Amino acid sequence: xxxxxxxxxxxxxxxxxxxxxxxxxxxxxxxxxxxxxxxxxxxxxxxxxxxxxxxxxxxxxxxxxxxxxxxxxxxxxxxxxxxxxxxxxxxxxxxxxxxxxxxxxxxxxxxxxxxxxxxxxxxxxxxxxxxxxxxxxxxxxxxxxxxxxxxxxxxxxxxxxxxxxxxxxxxxxxxxxxxxxxxxxxxxxxxxxxxxxxxxxxxxxxxxxxxxxxxxxxxxxxxxxxxxxxxxxxxxxxxxxxxxxxxxxxxxxxxxxxxxxxxxxxxxxxxxxxxxxxxxxxxxxxxxxxxxxxxxxxxxxxxxxxxxxxxxxxxxxxxxxxxxxxxxxxxxxxxxxxxxxxxxxxxxxxxxxxxxxxxxxxxxxxxxxxxxxxxxxxxxxxxxxxxxxxxxxxxxxxxxxxxxxxxxxxxxxxxxxxxxxxxxxxxxxxxxxxxxxxxxxxxxxxxxxxxxxxxxxxxxxxxxxxxxxxxxxxxxxxxxxxxxxxxxxxxxxxxxxxxxxxxxxxxxxxxxxxxxxxxxxxxxxxxxxxxxxxxxxxxxxxxxxxxxxxxxxxxxxxxxxxxxxxxxxxxxxxxxxxxxxxxxxxxxxxxxxxxxxxxxxxxxxxxxxxxxxxxxxxxxxxxxxxxxxxxxxxxxxxxxxxxxxxxxxxxxxxxxxxxxxxxxxxxxxxxxxxxxxxxxxxxxxxxxxxxxxxxxxxxxxxxxxxxxxxxxxxxxxx
Numbered sequence: 001x002x003x004x005x006x007x008x009x010x011x012x013x014x015x016x017x018x019x020x021x022x023x024x025x026x027x028x029x030x031x032x033x034x035x036x037x038x039x040x041x042x043x044x045x046x047x048x049x050x051x052x053x054x055x056x057x058x059x060x061x062x063x064x065x066x067x068x069x070x071x072x073x074x075x076x077x078x079x080x081x082x083x084x085x086x087x088x089x090x091x092x093x094x095x096x097x098x099x100x101x102x103x104x105x106x107x108x109x110x111x112x113x114x115x116x117x118x119x120x121x122x123x124x125x126x127x128x129x130x131x132x133x134x135x136x137x138x139x140x141x142x143x144x145x146x147x148x149x150x151x152x153x154x155x156x157x158x159x160x161x162x163x164x165x166x167x168x169x170x171x172x173x174x175x176x177x178x179x180x181x182x183x184x185x186x187x188x189x190x191x192x193x194x195x196x197x198x199x200x201x202x203x204x205x206x207x208x209x210x211x212x213x214x215x216x217x218x219x220x221x222x223x224x225x226x227x228x229x230x231x232x233x234x235x236x237x238x239x240x241x242x243x244x245x246x247x248x249x250x251x252x253x254x255x256x257x258x259x260x261x262x263x264x265x266x267x268x269x270x271x272x273x274x275x276x277x278x279x280x281x282x283x284x285x286x287x288x289x290x291x292x293x294x295x296x297x298x299x300x301x302x303x304x305x306x307x308x309x310x311x312x313x314x315x316x317x318x319x320x321x322x323x324x325x326x327x328x329x330x331x332x333x334x335x336x337x338x339x340x341x342x343x344x345x346x347x348x349x350x351x352x353x354x355x356x357x358x359x360x361x362x363x364x365x366x367x368x369x370x371x372x373x374x375x376x377x378x379x380x381x382x383x384x385x386x387x388x389x390x391x392x393x394x395x396x397x398x399x400x401x402x403x404x405x406x407x408x409x410x411x412x413x414x415x416x417x418x419x420x421x422x423x424x425x426x427x428x429x430x431x432x433x434x435x436x437x438x439x440x441x442x443x444x445x446x447x448x449x450x451x452x453x454x455x456x457x458x459x460x461x462x463x464x465x466x467x468x469x470x471x472x473x474x475x476x477x478x479x480x481x482x483x484x485x486x487x488x489x490x491x492x493x494x495x496x497x498x499x500x501x502x503x504x505x506x507x508x509x510x511x512x513x514x515x516x517x518x519x520x521x522x523x524x525x526x527x528x529x530x531x532x533x534x535x536x537x538x539x540x541x542x543x544x545x546x547x548x549x550x551x552x553x554x555x556x557x558x559x560x561x562x563x564x565x566x567x568x569x570x571x572x573x574x575x576x577x578x579x580x581x582x583x584x585x586x587x588x589x590x591x592x593x594x595x596x597x598x599x600x601x602x603x604x605x606x607x608x609x610x611x612x613x614x615x616x617x618x619x620x621x622x623x624x625x626x627x628x629x630x631x632x633x634x635x636x637x638x639x640x641x642x643x644x645x646x647x648x649x650x651x652x653x654x655x656x657x658x659x660x661x662x663x664x665x666x667x668x669x670x671x672x673x674x675x676x677x678x679x680x681x682x683x684x685x686x687x688x689x690x691x692x693x694x695x696x697x698x699x700x701x702x703x704x705x706x707x708x709x710x711x712x713x714x715x716x717x718x
Contacts, residue, residue, distance in 0.1 A: 027085040029067075033093045034122035035191045039184070039300060040069040040081055050082040057082075066277070070184045070303035094121075096190050106201040111171075113208075115154050115286075117180075117293055118173065120198040122191075125293060127152040127180035127283075128199075131160035131170045132208060139210035140169035141396035144203055146196055146228060147221035148178040148185065148271055153282045158414075163216065165407050166388055167396065169208060170216075173199050175224065177275045177304055180283045180294035185275035186305035187268065188227060188248065188325040196228030204235030212237035214395035218378055219243045219349065226327045226356075229334040238337040238394040240387060242378035243346060244353050246328045249317050250617065251352035256635065257600030257617050258574050258657055259315070262517060262665030263348055268307045277301040317617035331359035339390040341369035341378035343453075344592060344640045345710035347525060347663040348375040351592075354639045355559075355612075357447070357475040365394075365442065368475055370641060371450035371466060373709035376415045376526050380464035382450045384408040385426045389441060399429050399437045417527045418463045424456075445471035449557060449641050454528070455703030462528025462707055470696055476558050482610035483554075483692040485547060485650065487564075487680035492547040492650060492688060499682040506543050506678050508655065510573055510671035514541040515659025518712065525662055525710075532712035534590060535659065542655030543678060545688075546582060553698060554644045558691030559612045560637030562594060562652065565684040567631065570674035571624035572599045574666065576657040577635050579688075581642065582649040587705045588716040592640035593660040597670065598625050601633040611691045612636065630679050643698040651716070652688050654678070662710075 029043035040049060043063040051059040051071055058079075061069045076095035081088045101121050109119060113132045117125040129152040133140060143163050145151040151159070151172030163170040175192045177185025204213050212235045215225040225239040245251045253264045277298040278284035287295035314321055323329045338360055344351045360366045367390060369383045377383075388404035405423050413419045427444075429437045450466035459465055472478075488497035489504060497504060515537065520530040537544070562577045575598065579591040602621035607614040613634035625631050644650055657666040680686040705713035 027081070027083045027088055029081070029083065029088075031081050031088045031091050032123055033079070033091040034124070035094050035098070035194045036072070036074050036076065036096055037191055038071050038074060038079060038081075038091070038093055039303075041067065041299065043067050043069065043083065047083055052080045052082050052087065053077060064302040066299045066302050068300045068303050070300065072186075072189070096194065100197065100201070103205070106198070107205040109202050109205070111203070111206050115152070118199055118202045120176075120195045124176055124183040124195070125181065125297060126173055126176060126195060126199065127294065128171055128173045129154050129160070131157070131164055133164045133167060133169065138169070138208040140208060141167065141398070142169040142171065142203060142209040142213040143216045143391065143395065144171045144173060144199060144213055145217040145221045146173045146175060146199060146215065146224045147217060148175045148187070148275065149220055150174065150179055150280055150282060151221065152179050152181075153280075155282060159216070162407060162411065166391070166403050167401065168391065171203050177301060179280055180286055180291065180297055182297035182300065184300045184303040187271055187307060188223070190324050192224070193227040193231050196224065197231040197233045200228065200233035200236050211235070212395070214391055215239045216391075217242070219375065223327070226331070226334065229336055230330050232333065232335055236336055238339070238390070239334070240339040240390065242340070243342045243349055243375050244327075244340070244356070245349050246353045246356035248325045249322050250615075252350045253311065254315070254617070255350065255352070256575070256595035257315075257597035257615065258595050258666050259311070259668045260664055261667040263663045265308070265311065267348075268311060272304065272307045275301060275304050316619040316622065328356055328359050331356055332361045334360055335362045335364075337365040337390070337394045338363045339367045339387055341371070341383050341387070343371050343373040343375065343377035343710065344638070345372060345590075345661070346375045346377075347661065347710065350664070351638050354475060366446060368447045369450065370448070370639075371453050372641070372711055373453045373464070374526050377453060377464065377709065379411060379415065380453065381408055381412050381421055381423055382453065382464070382466040382469065384411070385423045389426065393438050393441055397434065399432055399434055412464050415526055416462070416464050417524070418460055421459065421463055421465065424465065445473050447472040447475050447477070451641060451643065451698065452703050452708060454709035455707040460528060461704060462709060464709065467703055468699060476691070477693050479695070480558050480611070480691045480693050483690045485688045485690065487545050487678070487686040487688070490545055492545045492652060496682050496685050497680060504679065504681050507675055508542050509540055510656040510674050510676050511541045512656045512658055512666070512669045512671050514538050514656070517658055517665045518660065518662045520662055529706070532662070534712040534714050536714065536717055537653060537655045537659070542653055544651060544653045546651040547649045549584065549647050549649055550644055551646065553646045554690070555642070555693050555696040555698060556644065556690045557641040557693045557696070559639050560592070560594075560691060561611050561613050561689040562635040562637060563632065563689065564635065564654070564686045565630045565632050565679040566598065566625070567629065567677045567679070568598065568625050568674050570672075571627070572597065572670045573625070573674055573676050574598070574657050574669040574671045575633070575635055576655055576660055577637065578653045578660045579637055579640070580651045580653070581644050582651050582716045583702060583705070584647045586716050586718065588651065588714050589705055589708065590712045591642045592637050594635045594637040595657055595666075596633060596635040598631070598633055599623060601631070603634065611689050630684060643696070645698070645700070645702055648702070
């Protein structure tokens, strides 16, 4: 480890002694340069320090009570730190796109089975836990899970056991500033991506790792895979991002420009709390048991970014802040095979992620799996078999094995509580060579849409299995036909309303307190049968439109657009639209929602389409609603796939945000009793535009409503 630390320092600016900035009569603190960052360690608490470049003071700060100070978002170059005792020797801050260390830096580090540390190029150490398959000899195909949860916690063995059972070595690594890892923390900051590069190269250099390695994980560690893959580590074989985001701002944090205080803000606060000194109990236990490295690595934690303040201070999209943490911006840089999966109704990350698929243009193979359901649906039985095959083919470079048939049902039961399930049939690789198996896998259409998850024939209601699957060659689906349904009174129809003698205006009072957030008092939302509390909008607090019974089945797959001509008694209002299906028996089934703050209505004209309004969300484009005038706004319906069968009706509702999706809430809505009106006539064609895909065959009868995963049901009032 000492050799690795010395090598890291050489990469940056000489030995640790040279970079410490301490001369015989100079300051006593240590200066550690990093990637667009610089850390000061071992300084006197309360000391005022200045960051100097050339003759200019470019930043200043106060040393915290643990003796640390960090500066971020620095340009690459030479810097000195000036304090009361003098000025440090020059150190070199490197750039995000700068050259990596030599291969000897990675091969010089040794990781064994169990807990240890990986040294990054700036000398920061990241806690890692290695789990090798028991009773087998290596080298092993290897996967890495990387996040700010606790993947390096030796007591967290769930995924280690899962991947060991599939024949992979597993390495769990905590990002900097979390667990026992050193450095300071900010969610998804660019230096974590560079650290991830160093992690991949170090793991791949171990004698027990068989060549290139893959990345695994769902949600947070799924998202981190995107950030690491953009740096193009030479020994990264493939990634498998599950339940992820496409755009931090628009997809989860500020959907439609409205702050998500139900999931996104609490998640950020929890990450900040866990990144505090000893914010994770297991790390404190290790330090108290004698892990001096873990204890030392807590010292910079008071330099973590205040995430709550950062969120509050940035209600609009800013390229300087948003682009580095927006996967859709730099997704083309990802150049390895990708297996991506997620759910439309994801109650955490939100389901906007399919917009990322078409941006993965640099990847040689992108396999996308899209399904109705919850946050854990990306690990469901309809997906897991192909997920395991992908890892075998693109990471292990072997014919897919059969261990997945034993592992998948155990995982499904652990997540949903449903036992006795089996993987659905997949490709039979019996007797195939590796080349034949790879060709068979790649011959499949890459986009799989799993319909009516929870309603598989012969299985308990709510089981994590689809009723049927349809495959396509691309996303968005090439054959999609934007199909408009026009608002006309209380009806939705295929023709524009006739020009009436008087304007066709309907209105409501925007009352965020009128509906509680959708609750699931019946238990775990991931279980087979949560009891949702999904209520109808109270009279006068919203609007609804509905079609006549459909004369033929309509299958919609993709994003949708709700184009409204509105007028408000206030200069701004927040809108929530919800799409549902009303069956002939009067049962209403939730499909999808969308949100928009009216002042964020400006569109990115180069990216918007008839079914996908893309808003700029820039402060410069924000504008109040003109008083007394009708204004067109377009609200994006998040992606979905739904068969609206013959005899059913399509319903659209509009109200103030907060009553449509579990765990998503909008406590800081601007709506506060204003009267919102909607105009729908020939000159002002308010409409719902659906992504209709012709020719998709579906079972004739609808499944039991309560069986559908994450699609609540209620009675339509008529």
